[in-house]
Amino acid sequence: MRVLTVMTVGTLLLLAGCSEEAAKTESESLKDTVGSPNPAAVFCVESGGKLELVQEQKGAVGYCHLPDGSIVEEWTYFRANHPVN
Incomplete structure (x- = not known):
């Protein structure tokens, strides 16, 4: 017992x-x-870019100003460099 x-x-x-x-x-x-920080914003800065947040009609959008002078929306840039398998 x-x-x-x-x-x-x-x-x-x-x-x-x-x-x-x-x-x-x-x-x-x-x-x-x-x-957690925004992974697209972190990737932009780690790539040598500068992040710019722009208030647009549908809300805030982040643009990545890259060292080569190009400007890309941060998530477009992130997805182009991190393809899904």
């Missing part, structure tokens, strides 16, 4: 620990996602 009680309590503690860790992981994951 005592062995059964010890095993039950141990199992419950183990499960409680696992669920708490999963909750922390989800919370931390959400925090990382919310605080």
Whole structure:
């Protein structure tokens, strides 16, 4: 009887620990996602470009001014250089 009680309590503690860790992981994951920079903007700057945000009729649009003088919408530039398989 005592062995059964010890095993039950141990199992419950183990499960409680696992669920708490999963909750922390989800919370931390959400925090990382919310605080993440725009990957297209980061890629523009890492490529030597300068980012310009322009307020247009449908909202703000980012344009990447590249070192060669060309100006490309940031997501168009990002997708052209990161093709989906």
